[in-house]
Amino acid sequence: MDHESQSLKPAFVTDHCIRENCPKCVHLQRRYCVYLCAMCAVFAFINMVVPIYILGQQNANAESDILNQLHVLQARIENLEAINNRGLSVATELHDDSVDLPAKEGNDFPLSEFLKERRVKRRVFKKGSKGKRRHKPKLTGLQVVGFQEEHRPNETLSGTFHKWQYADWFFKSNADDKHFKLHFGNGTLEVMQPGLYLLYSQITLKGNGTQGYHVMRNDKDPILACYSNNMMLHEEDKTSCFTMGMFKLDKRDIISVKHISTSGVRAVFTSNASFFGLVRLGRFNKRGVVLAV
Numbered sequence: 001m002d003h004e005s006q007s008l009k010p011a012f013v014t015d016h017c018i019r020e021n022c023p024k025c026v027h028l029q030r031r032y033c034v035y036l037c038a039m040c041a042v043f044a045f046i047n048m049v050v051p052i053y054i055l056g057q058q059n060a061n062a063e064s065d066i067l068n069q070l071h072v073l074q075a076r077i078e079n080l081e082a083i084n085n086r087g088l089s090v091a092t093e094l095h096d097d098s099v100d101l102p103a104k105e106g107n108d109f110p111l112s113e114f115l116k117e118r119r120v121k122r123r124v125f126k127k128g129s130k131g132k133r134r135h136k137p138k139l140t141g142l143q144v145v146g147f148q149e150e151h152r153p154n155e156t157l158s159g160t161f162h163k164w165q166y167a168d169w170f171f172k173s174n175a176d177d178k179h180f181k182l183h184f185g186n187g188t189l190e191v192m193q194p195g196l197y198l199l200y201s202q203i204t205l206k207g208n209g210t211q212g213y214h215v216m217r218n219d220k221d222p223i224l225a226c227y228s229n230n231m232m233l234h235e236e237d238k239t240s241c242f243t244m245g246m247f248k249l250d251k252r253d254i255i256s257v258k259h260i261s262t263s264g265v266r267a268v269f270t271s272n273a274s275f276f277g278l279v280r281l282g283r284f285n286k287r288g289v290v291l292a293v
Contacts (some may be wrong), residue, residue, distance in 0.1 A: 139279065139280065140179045140193075140279075140280045140293070141277060141278060141279035141280065142166075142179070142180040142189070142277055142278050143166075143167040143169075143170065143275055143276070144164040144165060144167065144182055144189065144276060144277065145164070145165060145271035145274070145275040146163055146164065146165075146267075146268075146269030146270055146271060146273065146274040146275065147164075147165045147269065147270075147271065148163055148269050148270075149268065149270065150206070150266060150267070150268060150269065151163045151267045151269035151274070152265060152266055153265050153267075157187070158262050159258050159259035159260070159261055159263075160186065160187055160188075160216075160256050160257065160258045160259075161203065161213075161258070161267065161274070162186055163187065163269055164182060164187050164189075165182075165184075166182060167271070167277075178192055178193070179191075179192050179193050180192060180278065186256070187256060187257070188254045188256045189254070189255045189256070189278070190252065191250070191251065191253045191254075191255065191278070192251065192252075193251065193280065193283075194250045194251045194283070194284070195248075195281070195282055195283040195284065196246060196247075196248055196249075196280070196290050197247055197248075197249050197278050197279065197280055198245075198246050198278070198279040198281055199215065199223070199224065199246070199276075199278055200242070200243070200244040200276060201213075201215050201242070201243055201277075202241065202242040202273075202276070203226070203240070203241055203257065203259075203267055203274045204238050204239070204240045204241075204267060204268040204273035204274050205228065205240075205241060205259075205266070205267050206236065206238055206266040206267060206268060207236075207237075207264075208234065209229075210228075210229055210260075211227070211228045211239060211241065211260075212227035212241065212259070212260045213226055213241065213257055213260060214257075214258050214260065215243070215255065215256075215257055216255070216256045216258050217247075217249070217253055217254070218253060218254050219254065219256060223245065224243045224244075224245055225243065226242065226243040227241070240273065246281065249278075255276075255278070280293060
């Protein structure tokens, strides 16, 4: 024990001082103990503070990462909202005010289904077994024209213009009765396929006074009208009246052109003076949305 105790004594304390028990040695021993306790306290404080600091830094980094991820998610949400707004604007443009679309209760037409149907229309047609491409949908239209110098509608037809014939290009387009059918007897045109149509008409009228005509649907609905006041013109003077519009037509709808008067009607009925026609622009799906043909 004496040997171990001697090994723990400070280097500046001699055996002679310990045996003499001098005050200086006692003071030095106390100071040594104070220094040792202070060092232990410092080491203990460091062992406590450093882990807490490291943990705080990790939490700060984690919070920074979370904030960055929230900013990224917010930017993606804004991007998706912008895409959604653009898609809805496209869907709105496809609805024309002059088209009577069927009303639907409940939720609006989903954007995803609208975009899906648009993508289907844009698919490239696959080649058949013989290497030929399948038949692509094409724009269908019809124009009928007059075929005589002067036309006086039969009074039994209540002023309906009936001297019509197909335009030359209509026969060259290999058209048939699947889309349109002209009834030569009464001058009416029958629509064989439903859809959204561009309808136009021009009639060159003769005489003075108030002149005009209606484009009729099923002989009871005047969907287009054109008027001209010829008070200053002579009896043989001519005036052309043109009108146009887009309409939703159903299968078997009958289109005719009728003067506002039932008698005394005169018109120039050459092919470049009087004509009318239809162009099928699109079709309606089950939800009433216009799709390209």
